[in-house]
Amino acid sequence: MVIKIYISGISGNKEVKKRQQRVFMILDSKNVEYESIDITEPGKEDVKEFMQSNSKARDSKYPLPPQIFNEDDYCGDYEDFDLANEINELEAFLKVTPESSTAELTTDSKSNKDSSQQNGNTSSREPSTDKDAVTVQSESLEERTGPVSENGLEDNKTVKSPEIVKKDTEDDEADQMEDNADKNKEEKNDQEKEE
Structure with a gap:
């Protein structure tokens, strides 16, 4: 089972960018295998629709990235993720077993991360400002x-x-x-x- 992080690679919202970077930073530090899915790429309209229809919106009409899924099973949004991390219940939040959470990053998720860094979307990793x-x-x-x-x-x-x-x-x-x-x-x- 792969953790899927639905992100926006061209978001103009600085808070969304910070949150996406923090999710990646935490998952990288815990060696959790994940796949980054950019809903703003051309031809990904069905992926965006899937994320919006299977996620919960908090303060806006539509759910904002990052949204976290375990395959097609919805885990939560950034606030849920951050809370689970703070209280050391990230594995339960991500619905993973301890063995799979310590797996190394796949080549695919590394290449997705590298390409987003080259686009300038993950330039710094700042702590949460919530x-x-x-x-x-x-x-x-x-x-x-x-x-x-x-x-x-x-x-x-x-x-x-x-x-x-x-x-x-x-x-x-x-x-x-x-x-x-x-x-x-x-x-x-x-x-x-x-x-």
Whole structure:
């Protein structure tokens, strides 16, 4: 059984592109055998119709790629996939046995992936930007404690990931810009009063 990922190779939606890249990245990292099917290629109208009729739409009229199937059996969309990955139930989501999920990528899926990279559709692999996933990731990282000290006990310092440090820095910069704007308004009001 082959996992089939229905994608859009020419989507103008950046979120769709990011999601497709993340699905490929996760499946590659777990050595899951899959086949990428581009519904926007000429002559693939029947494939697009199959995907749309057998998938569930969330916020739009039609289901958006990526949509994940195990052969012709619908598994779910990106949000279902991402949730299953976060809670370590990807094999159950994909409806695969442990033996088949560790198989190497087939030459066909590698060539599909390579051709999509040559078209510039998978230029970067960024982490999920979904608010829920970021929240879950941030909460779990902030709860971790520091490394073990020399006496074998854990230090009680919180270890922050680079993403959390970056977010904290961005928040501090935004606060500073807001404070500067308030100061500028106050100075302007003082000048007007003096005049």
